[in-house]
Amino acid sequence: MPIPLFTPSSALTQQNIPLAITIMVVGSFLFATGATIQHLQVGGTVDTTAENRQLSLRQIGSLITNPRWVLGLAILITGSTAHIFALMLAPVTVVQPVGILAVPWSVLLASRIHKFTPTRQVWGAVAITVVSVVVFTVMAASTAAHTIELPHNDIIIACVFVYLVGVLLAALGSQGPQRYRAIMWASAGSFYYGLSSALIKVITELIKREDFLVDPFFWTIFPFFVATYGVGGWMIQQAYANGPAEIVVGSMTTTDPMVAVGFGLIVLGEGVNITPVAAAIMLVAAVTAVRGVFILSKHHPEAGNYRRQGNEWDVDQALV
Numbered sequence: 001m002p003i004p005l006f007t008p009s010s011a012l013t014q015q016n017i018p019l020a021i022t023i024m025v026v027g028s029f030l031f032a033t034g035a036t037i038q039h040l041q042v043g044g045t046v047d048t049t050a051e052n053r054q055l056s057l058r059q060i061g062s063l064i065t066n067p068r069w070v071l072g073l074a075i076l077i078t079g080s081t082a083h084i085f086a087l088m089l090a091p092v093t094v095v096q097p098v099g100i101l102a103v104p105w106s107v108l109l110a111s112r113i114h115k116f117t118p119t120r121q122v123w124g125a126v127a128i129t130v131v132s133v134v135v136f137t138v139m140a141a142s143t144a145a146h147t148i149e150l151p152h153n154d155i156i157i158a159c160v161f162v163y164l165v166g167v168l169l170a171a172l173g174s175q176g177p178q179r180y181r182a183i184m185w186a187s188a189g190s191f192y193y194g195l196s197s198a199l200i201k202v203i204t205e206l207i208k209r210e211d212f213l214v215d216p217f218f219w220t221i222f223p224f225f226v227a228t229y230g231v232g233g234w235m236i237q238q239a240y241a242n243g244p245a246e247i248v249v250g251s252m253t254t255t256d257p258m259v260a261v262g263f264g265l266i267v268l269g270e271g272v273n274i275t276p277v278a279a280a281i282m283l284v285a286a287v288t289a290v291r292g293v294f295i296l297s298k299h300h301p302e303a304g305n306y307r308r309q310g311n312e313w314d315v316d317q318a319l320v
Helices: 017-043 057-064 067-089 092-114 120-143 152-175 178-207 216-242 245-266 276-299 303-308
Strands: none
Touching (some): 017 067, 057 216, 178 245
16 A cells, blocks of 8 residues: 655654754755856846846846856755745744845855955844844734635736736836846846745645636636746846845845735735734834845945946935
């Protein structure tokens, strides 16, 4: 008689928080490493002195055949797999905040590669971002409902809304001031990645139904899900072309979970237990995390290029 792959006593079904944290620490390092490698290859593909560094289709094609870029992609996929295994071993409240370690990992990797010493302002910005996202994630997880709803119209409207926001951010990344472009492109891609995480949850719930293959709603949502990865990945590559990897990683690890959690709370009904105090804390944490990424952009060594050109980036003005 065949033995089931997953039994109640299987190690993958048992809670093991220390092991999950260890796996996620490794996963966060893999994510930062893969992003850094891809950023270096993208930087060697575009003209970094050009006003508009947007990647052409031919340049993207050359990246796909670039062994080092593919290596970066493989490392990112390995990190994502580690994230999945960590979630199988511990609650999302424990696992998700550990992923924010990708931000300081990225700063350390960049400092070694580009031979600069991170300043107090850079580490301060990293700390602001990490702490704020941890607070946001913990508050969201502690108030989320255990069951979700699948309001078809609301889900489709939310998907369209996120797509439109992504398009707007991408337009700012493509045509806006050069000093804003990396963050705008990264934020656009992160909106799509956050939506993909939310849609994974929707699709998982639909697959539990025996008739999901003949459900028109499944075949309406599935193309949104597939497109989010392709379009989001393209936008992230554009972000790499316009700014340092650690700023892109910082934006992704801030925006992605907030979009996914927001989708769950507002659209899927996970926020029915949230209190006004918790909502206020999450709002403050979200705004503070975004500000942390902007501060990181301002004080990153690459920002000096803009200051020497007389284009000082005023973070306070950027947030108005």
